Amino acid sequence: MLAAHKLDITRGDRRLFGDITLELRPGTLLLVTGSNGSGKTSLLRALCGLLLPSAGEVRWQNANIRSLREEYWRHLAYIGHSNALKDELSAAENLGVLCALSGVHTGPEQQRQALADFGLAGRERLPAKALSQGQRRRTALARLSLCGTLPLWILDEPFAALDSAAVSRMQSVVGAHLADGGMVVMTTHQEVPIVAPAMRELDLDGFGR
Amino acid sequence: MMALLRAVIRRDLMLAWRRRADIATVVLFFVIVVSLFPLGVGPEPNLLRTIAPGIIWVAALLACMLSLQNMFASDHGDGALDQMLLAAAPLSLIVMARAFAHWLMSGLPLVILSPVLAIQFDLAPELSPVLTLSLLLGTPILTLTGAIGAALTLGLRGGGMLLALLVLPLYVPVLILGAGAVDAASAGLGADAQLLLLAAQLLVTATFAPWAIAVALRISAE
Numbered sequence: 001m002l003a004a005h006k007l008d009i010t011r012g013d014r015r016l017f018g019d020i021t022l023e024l025r026p027g028t029l030l031l032v033t034g035s036n037g038s039g040k041t042s043l044l045r046a047l048c049g050l051l052l053p054s055a056g057e058v059r060w061q062n063a064n065i066r067s068l069r070e071e072y073w074r075h076l077a078y079i080g081h082s083n084a085l086k087d088e089l090s091a092a093e094n095l096g097v098l099c100a101l102s103g104v105h106t107g108p109e110q111q112r113q114a115l116a117d118f119g120l121a122g123r124e125r126l127p128a129k130a131l132s133q134g135q136r137r138r139t140a141l142a143r144l145s146l147c148g149t150l151p152l153w154i155l156d157e158p159f160a161a162l163d164s165a166a167v168s169r170m171q172s173v174v175g176a177h178l179a180d181g182g183m184v185v186m187t188t189h190q191e192v193p194i195v196a197p198a199m200r201e202l203d204l205d206g207f208g209r
Numbered sequence: 210m211m212a213l214l215r216a217v218i219r220r221d222l223m224l225a226w227r228r229r230a231d232i233a234t235v236v237l238f239f240v241i242v243v244s245l246f247p248l249g250v251g252p253e254p255n256l257l258r259t260i261a262p263g264i265i266w267v268a269a270l271l272a273c274m275l276s277l278q279n280m281f282a283s284d285h286g287d288g289a290l291d292q293m294l295l296a297a298a299p300l301s302l303i304v305m306a307r308a309f310a311h312w313l314m315s316g317l318p319l320v321i322l323s324p325v326l327a328i329q330f331d332l333a334p335e336l337s338p339v340l341t342l343s344l345l346l347g348t349p350i351l352t353l354t355g356a357i358g359a360a361l362t363l364g365l366r367g368g369g370m371l372l373a374l375l376v377l378p379l380y381v382p383v384l385i386l387g388a389g390a391v392d393a394a395s396a397g398l399g400a401d402a403q404l405l406l407l408a409a410q411l412l413v414t415a416t417f418a419p420w421a422i423a424v425a426l427r428i429s430a431e
Binding site (some may be wrong): 049050093 | 212213216217220223224227228283287288289291292293294295296297298299430431
């Protein structure tokens with residue numbers, strides 16, 4: 001279970017939001033919405049432990065993530081708005097490295113399958129620099145089909161640059177993860193219906209500045 | 210965990226190999242800087258023999274500096290660093306693995322080339338192994354110490370210059386011991402003391418630098 005308690009984030013002199021308290025149980029999807037610059041990415045980075053909140057804490061299974069560190073991160077898949085792909089490595093190699101960093105070890109066959117799931121069949125060997133923006137995003141997201149064992153997914157704008165086929169693929173991957181008792185936190189600007197056992201929405205525009 | 214670290218080393222070696230030009234730049238820089246001195250100083254054998262260890266060591270130091278700027282910068286830019294910060298293994302171990310890969314591609318070639326370059330200075334053949342051994346012990350210290358500076362200056366404008374100002378003073382003890390080892394051996398004193406001190410410094414650096422690099426990376430990534 002992921003919980004944030006009285007989270008307060010300040011970037012520079014500007015207080016993005018304060019007093020966010022939330023709780024995420026297995027099977028819950030948390031949609032973070034808000035206008036540009038409302039602090040969606042900062043909230044996600046704070047939930048990951050990349051950003052230190054100016055007050056409050058994030059807890060995983062009732063322990064502060066700052067003391068859990070790797071114990072927390074081995075349960076987490078984070079996909080930020082940059083895809084973390086290396087231009088010189090092929091799509092499959094990139095996927096292998098990203099999964100390995102999450103502690104999930106994959107073979108070439110699994111990588112090929114995951115990329116095919118996201119409509120990249122036949123492009124496994126292409127260097128990432130030869131892929132289009134949408135294909136790069138798909139490669140980064142293909143990691144989710146291999147990281148189903150990680151209970152918590154934190155996704156920053158997963159639908160950016162995706163075409164409708166990839167969006168529906170993502171909907172089913174996220175839906176299946178939630179049905180399996182996983183937890184998903186994501187930000188989005190698009191209205192994308194996802195079938196979830198439980199869903200919550202957090203509108204950051206409503207939080208005091 | 211070992212599989213994770215192996216994957217990180219493999220990734221870095223693969224990337225370095227596909228960006229061979231970056232390695233070639235560092236190695237050629239080292240070769241050219243060392244070769245300029247005999248041309249500039251003139252063919253006076255005694256003088257050349259005296260300055261050889263110092264020149265080769267300073268050139269190795271600068272070449273290491275040159276290679277450091279890319280160590281974390283591109284990963285910081287494309288988000289790959291965030292994934293390392295959130296990896297399932299302790300960051301200090303990942304950093305250690307990356308420093309090892311970095312040294313294999315940028316430090317080891319300098320160690321291997323040094324006996325060949327020493328010929329230009331007419332360095333006595335029995336001193337060559339001492340020079341190589343001192344570089345073998347010293348270059349990993351340069352990589353690890355430099356990586357702390359690279360992590361601290363990550364994402365700053367003009368980081369390259371700042372990196373040099375931060376790191377070069379820290380290189381001084383390594384330079385003194387490394388070049389001093391060859392000097393001592395050529396004076397017939399034996400280089401054991403300097404080499405043992407270098408080895409000790411390597412152990413201390415290898416123990417504490419990964420931790421310092423990890424902390425610096427977390428601060429830079431915020």
